[in-house]
Amino acid sequence: MQIVVNGEAQEILSECTVFQFLENKAVTLKAAVVELNGKILTQEHWQSTFLHADDRLEILIFMGGG
Template sequence: MQIFINGKKEEIEDDMSISKLLKAKKIRLEVVTVELNDKIIEKGKYSEIVLKPEDRLEFVYYMGGGEENAK
């Protein structure tokens, strides 16, 4: 089945949940927020939501860094 991840077409297995996709891509839940078709999904629902053809996912990652004493 074909979906879009961060704007790129990708082929995934049918009946795959968001949590299974994250696990397959080795993405840790602590560092990502998932948008599905322009809606932010609560982490607790990742295993409940089964992806459908042409769904659009955006993975938004948390990054550390910056200057400690930035003004």
């Protein structure tokens, strides 16, 4: 199944939760903000929200610096 992540099409093998997808991509979860189909998805919903074909996922990672 295909989804769009940060503007790029990606193939995933089966439906998975947002949390599973982020873990698989080794995303630093504490520093991430996720937008799914144009709406911010809070971390408390990552484990219960499944990705579906043609979903659009934007992942922002915040980094500290000086």
